[in-house]
Amino acid sequence: MNMDLQTGIRWMELFNEDIQQNKDYLTQLDTPIGDSDHGNNMSRGMDQVIQAIEAESPDSLEALLKLVTSTLLSKVGGASGPLYGSAFMGMLKILKGDNTSSWDKVLRGGLDSIQKRGKAEVGDKTMVDVWAPVVKSLENKQLTHVVIEEAVEATKPLKAKKGRASYVGDRSIGHIDPGAYSSALLFQAMLKSEEK
Amino acid sequence: MNMDLQTGIRWMELFNEDIQQNKDYLTQLDTPIGDSDHGNNMSRGMDQVIQAIEAESPDSLEALLKLVTSTLLSKVGGASGPLYGSAFMGMLKILKGDNTSSWDKVLRGGLDSIQKRGKAEVGDKTMVDVWAPVVKSLENKQLTHVVIEEAVEATKPLKAKKGRASYVGDRSIGHIDPGAYSSALLFQAMLKSEEK
Amino acid sequence: MDKPGIIIISHVYEIAKGIERLLQEVARDVPIQVIGGVDKTNIGTSFDTIFEMVSESPSTNILAFYDLGSAKMNLEMVQDLSDKNITIYNVPVVEGAYTAAALLQAGVTKEDVEEQLKEIQMDK
Amino acid sequence: MDKPGIIIISHVYEIAKGIERLLQEVARDVPIQVIGGVDKTNIGTSFDTIFEMVSESPSTNILAFYDLGSAKMNLEMVQDLSDKNITIYNVPVVEGAYTAAALLQAGVTKEDVEEQLKEIQMDK
Ligand SMILES: Nc1ncnc2c1ncn2[C@@H]1O[C@H](COP(=O)(O)OP(=O)(O)O)[C@@H](O)[C@H]1O
Ligand SMILES: Nc1ncnc2c1ncn2[C@@H]1O[C@H](COP(=O)(O)OP(=O)(O)O)[C@@H](O)[C@H]1O
Ligand SMILES: [Mg+2]
Ligand SMILES: [Mg+2]
Numbered sequence: 187m188n189m190d191l192q193t194g195i196r197w198m199e200l201f202n203e204d205i206q207q208n209k210d211y212l213t214q215l216d217t218p219i220g221d222s223d224h225g226n227n228m229s230r231g232m233d234q235v236i237q238a239i240e241a242e243s244p245d246s247l248e249a250l251l252k253l254v255t256s257t258l259l260s261k262v263g264g265a266s267g268p269l270y271g272s273a274f275m276g277m278l279k280i281l282k283g284d285n286t287s288s289w290d291k292v293l294r295g296g297l298d299s300i301q302k303r304g305k306a307e308v309g310d311k312t313m314v315d316v317w318a319p320v321v322k323s324l325e326n327k328q329l330t331h332v333v334i335e336e337a338v339e340a341t342k343p344l345k346a347k348k349g350r351a352s353y354v355g356d357r358s359i360g361h362i363d364p365g366a367y368s369s370a371l372l373f374q375a376m377l378k379s380e381e382k
Numbered sequence: 383m384n385m386d387l388q389t390g391i392r393w394m395e396l397f398n399e400d401i402q403q404n405k406d407y408l409t410q411l412d413t414p415i416g417d418s419d420h421g422n423n424m425s426r427g428m429d430q431v432i433q434a435i436e437a438e439s440p441d442s443l444e445a446l447l448k449l450v451t452s453t454l455l456s457k458v459g460g461a462s463g464p465l466y467g468s469a470f471m472g473m474l475k476i477l478k479g480d481n482t483s484s485w486d487k488v489l490r491g492g493l494d495s496i497q498k499r500g501k502a503e504v505g506d507k508t509m510v511d512v513w514a515p516v517v518k519s520l521e522n523k524q525l526t527h528v529v530i531e532e533a534v535e536a537t538k539p540l541k542a543k544k545g546r547a548s549y550v551g552d553r554s555i556g557h558i559d560p561g562a563y564s565s566a567l568l569f570q571a572m573l574k575s576e577e578k
Numbered sequence: 579m580d581k582p583g584i585i586i587i588s589h590v591y592e593i594a595k596g597i598e599r600l601l602q603e604v605a606r607d608v609p610i611q612v613i614g615g616v617d618k619t620n621i622g623t624s625f626d627t628i629f630e631m632v633s634e635s636p637s638t639n640i641l642a643f644y645d646l647g648s649a650k651m652n653l654e655m656v657q658d659l660s661d662k663n664i665t666i667y668n669v670p671v672v673e674g675a676y677t678a679a680a681l682l683q684a685g686v687t688k689e690d691v692e693e694q695l696k697e698i699q700m701d702k
Numbered sequence: 703m704d705k706p707g708i709i710i711i712s713h714v715y716e717i718a719k720g721i722e723r724l725l726q727e728v729a730r731d732v733p734i735q736v737i738g739g740v741d742k743t744n745i746g747t748s749f750d751t752i753f754e755m756v757s758e759s760p761s762t763n764i765l766a767f768y769d770l771g772s773a774k775m776n777l778e779m780v781q782d783l784s785d786k787n788i789t790i791y792n793v794p795v796v797e798g799a800y801t802a803a804a805l806l807q808a809g810v811t812k813e814d815v816e817e818q819l820k821e822i823q824m825d826k
């Protein structure tokens with residue numbers, strides 16, 4: 187995966203479109219096992235990201251990641267705010283350490299930050315259950331749209347151990363995790379941003 | 383102790399006077415180890431008791447106790463509301479079971495109700511630390527003003543195990559318990575009601 | 579109505595109303611009633627207002643949550659004097675009521691809710 | 703100002719304001735600041751508002767309480783990015799903050815308050 191400023195901006199634009207289109211679905215997912223706001227949270231956050239990109243015209247990939255970090259942290263609301271904020275902060279940290287880092291290394295940094303912030307493990311039925319297989323597949327140069335779809339479907343039978351879904355215990359089984367779904371959209375958009 | 387309707391009304395009048403005179407002191411006691419309202423709580427409650435006696439003219443000791451029970455329960459506010467309400471309810475229950483019950487038996491019923499409601503034991507630094515020695519002394523026909531004074535002073539070195547005072551743990555040591563003090567006023571008034 | 583309902587008793591009006599909002603967001607089909615303060619401005623709890631709310635409640639199967647011990651004592655007196663089936667839980671008022679509300683909304687039985695609440699019991 | 707102060711982060715405006723009232727009644731000399739909701743009407747927590755409150759707080763030695771996990775994550779991010787000394791307690795938000803406030807008012811040290819709070823820790 188070759189990520190640069192232009193691809194990154196394209197990534198965010200595609201992700202925003204998918205978020206806006208899937209806003210109601212994300213909210214639906216967040217209803218039986220949450221507080222019915224993940225769609226609104228992500229819609230608000232990504233709308234602000236696009237506005238910030240237009241207003242600030244970031245001139246490097248690092249500047250873009252910094253903008254995405256602070257915007258998502260401030261504007262998403264809900265648990266996904268600090269989590270996506272941490273994700274992009276973790277990605278930025280890898281790039282700042284070595285701006286020749288491979289993209290899988292950068293995403294690994296993002297995943298590490300999500301796990302450090304939210305303390306979720308694979309299998310806890312969170313966005314980590316999409317980030318982990320996606321990052322691993324990218325490390326093995328085997329990331330495809332199908333990997334991402336399967337990762338999100340695989341959250342369905344899990345019992346939630348983190349977040350608001352964990353309060354309903356066994357009743358979270360049989361439902362796709364909303365944050366996993368928005369992360370799936372993130373990575374689908376990432377693949378699409380290179381495909382043009 | 384011979385308690386009847388007239389003595390009982392005199393008891394409530396004397397208790398009310400003492401409560402109103404000691405309102406600020408009770409509030410002071412409830413400040414380092416509480417929320418500074420015991421004086422107001424008891425003042426409001428006893429003022430309502432006197433008003434209710436004037437309005438309803440109870441025609442028996444049982445009717446008086448019933449009036450005192452429901453007024454204190456409804457009007458005192460704070461923990462002392464359900465506790466004093468339970469106390470008089472317990473007293474009423476003994477009298478209803480056998481209206482020739484000795485007064486110490488009646489008060490024992492009141493103490494039992496306070497302990498059933500609040501789960502406090504002797505030594506927990508509550509009103510029970512005045513009720514218990516007072517009831518016991520009365521059973522031994524040895525109740526005097528000094529017994530009551532000493533019981534309330536004896537709450538000073540105790541560490542609170544119940545109520546708001548228990549939240550400050552060791553810091554409750556060295557302070558007289560407010561509910562113990564208002565109960566001391568109750569029993570001082572009871573002795574005085576017979577002394578005329 | 580035998581469907582389980584939740585009541586919240588707080589010493590403070592705003593705490594009760596705030597918990598009501600928090601719970602309604604995740605449990606819109608669960609009957610939730612709250613009382614906070616002896617009234618809107620004064621901190622404390624009142625036997626009378628709790629008894630009135632319980633008596634008028636359409637629920638006969640009530641899960642009750644409270645903040646401090648004096649609220650519990652008033653609740654227990656209402657429990658003694660009311661025909662309704664009221665169970666009082668010694669759990670954190672916000673976190674416990676939230677857990678119960680989310681579980682009831684998810685269709686969990688009152689008995690299974692109680693199993694979950696046992697895990698967060700506290701000395702109160 | 704090194705005197706310990708309390709901050710409360712709730713998902714709901716009224717819960718935060720209500721806890722503030724409850725604590726002020728028993729801890730009038732303890733600095734207490736609260737934030738509830740992303741604003742007065744919307745439920746949630748905001749890194750920005752928490753960071754702003756902490757930055758403007760006269761307290762440098764802060765005991766922090768929160769209701770649900772997402773509030774904790776925002777608090778932890780503020781902890782990372784602020785110079786202030788902030789300790790976050792995984793205790794019931796009402797009962798834990800009340801305990802801390804009463805103890806601080808009684809002159810107990812922050813360390814001894816923490817010992818007491820350990821007894822009511824919970825998975826949050
Ligand atoms: N501790 C955590 N670690 C990782 N992901 C989490 C954690 N807590 C919540 N999430 C993710 O956040 C999503 C919910 O986001 P959102 O609805 O925006 O927040 P909230 O639950 O505060 O309303 C969940 O579906 C889950 O994927
Ligand atoms: N569980 C209990 N058992 C017996 N007495 C108690 C108990 N809890 C509190 N008290 C008494 O109530 C008194 C406080 O009364 P008050 O200030 O009117 O109520 P609150 O603490 O709710 O403000 C205490 O001093 C104590 O004597
Ligand atoms: Mg949500
Ligand atoms: Mg939310």
Ligand SMILES: [Mg+2]
Nearest residue numbers: 416417419420
């Ligand atoms: Mg008091």
Ligand SMILES: [Mg+2]
Nearest residue numbers: 417419460622
């Ligand atoms: Mg009070």
